Amino acid sequence: MSPRAGNAGPHTLAFVESPVQLLNVLEWAHEHAPGGGRPGSGRAPSRDGEPGGADTPPGTGLTLVVLSPIDPMTRGQLRRMSELAREEGYQVRWEEARGGAAAPFHTIGGLAGLLRRARRVVLGDPFSRYVQLLLTITRARDVVVVDDGTATMEFVGQLARGERLVRWHRKGGRPGPRDLLFAPVSSSARRRLTPGDRRRVQIFSSMPMEDMPEGVTVSANTFAWTRARFGPPRITKGADMVGTSLVETGVVDGDRYLDAVRALARTHGATRYFAHRRESTEKLHRLAVETGLEIVRPDLPLELIARRGPIGRTVLSFPSTVVHTLPLALSGTEVRVAVCDIDPEWLTENASPRAQGFLSGVTGAARDVHRLTAVTTEPATAV
Structure with a gap:
């Protein structure tokens, strides 16, 4: 059965936690997503007053999942970007991923089925523990990393050198207790971000990169959609x-x-x-x-x-x-x-x-x- 037919769910799931990540998913979709966006294709109903909160209908090529942060400024920009994405014809699923102690369990449980059925996963922040946890669930053979700013440069270098994934501005030294507790998940995510016999990894970026992991393909983000x-x-x-x-x-x-x-x-x-x-x-x-x-x-x-x-x-x-x-x-x-x-x-x-x-x-x-x-x-x- 076609991945876009029946109850197969979305062909591609994209996970974003910031407005820039969402923008770069739109840029990637403009260049690469099957079917692309269709301006004026209409709005889906919302859930809990947030944009695009409705359950994703079957047969959709790309669904954007917003793992909403707490910061008001970031949430505001994400709301505006979500509206732009919907105007382009994409489905947006808004998740209150940090709205209380039980929120992560509710979010991950609600996404597990979609993750297992998705053929491709697009993500904006490979350093995010939330995203790393979701990567352990997916069976997708295609993984795309879009820019999360200059952090992408550091991610690519660390992946090429086989290092653990650590944000550049974090002080060096031994991993803390939380790092050690999360280490198995982080290691699993890093493996899923490494190309293999049945796994393809693509970087979609506007950033210059010196060290490139073997087997990773790169395509340039020229901001064609924005222009x-x-x-x-x-x-x-x-x-x-x-x-x-x-x-x-x-x-x-x-x-x-x-x-x-x-x-x-x-x-x-x-x-x-x-x-x-x-x-x-x-x-x-x-x-x-x-x-x-x-x-x-x-x-x-x-x-x-x-x-x-x-x-x-x-x-x-x-x-x-x-x-x-x-x-x-x-x-x-x-x-x-x-x-x-x-x-x-x-x-x-x-x-x-x-x-x-x-x-x-x-x-x-x-x-x-x-x-x-x-x-x-x-x-x-x-x-």
Whole structure:
């Protein structure tokens, strides 16, 4: 029986936990999914007031499963991205995956049948313990990993070197008790992310990669769907700045970061600051007061915001995913993306030993960007 007929369920299941992951699944589907999206194909009823919460109907080629986080900003962007996905004709299943102690058991139990029947699994965060647990259930022979920002670069390198999967900003050292408890699941997931005789693994990415695991195929994410769906944008004369969550993840000192933002804004005439969804309210309030920048909290990933416009002629950023993705999304426009290096003195004492090298690599590997040297900050303001 055809995988798209009868009660076979969805041919492809995609698991996303962030707006950027959902965007990149849409980009992958635009290029690769059988049947693709069909704009204007109608809306499915929702469950619990969330977008696309209805049980997935049979015969659907691609179903997006949102493993909803708790963070309000991320949830808001995921709601908007879910609506865009549905406008493209895809089914979206919203799971309150973290809504209480029993939520993971309810979510996994409800997805187990679909996972076993799916022929292909698409995932955005191979480091996610949630996703790793789901990978132990699936029998899918095709596994696709789409970008989850710069973390994809680290994932590919670790997979190629046979290392355990650890996010780059986590401090080095021995695994903790929770890591040891979860180690069998993580090892099983890593095996399922490794090509075998009956298993194909694909990376769909806009990121440059040096170490490539043997047998893994790579296809380029050029943001073709984004460029076809939005824009071209109206370009303003000034400069805009892109925020980062490096302070929130404990990599960069907060005072040093504020000083760097102030210096960049003054030097380049920036007037707007597009906040990262994980930046704290307190930090953003301080940035607004002490730099005079207009703080913008986007309701969509920055690639879509920039493509819709208006956007500054120059976009300033620290090392992050956008130094790779924005030039692609804004291809054919006159917008210049400029990236400022992270001075080693800005790093906190708790930063991972790999942090400086990883951030330098993110900047150095970026194409079609203007590279700025690290700005000078006043040591007296640092904690």
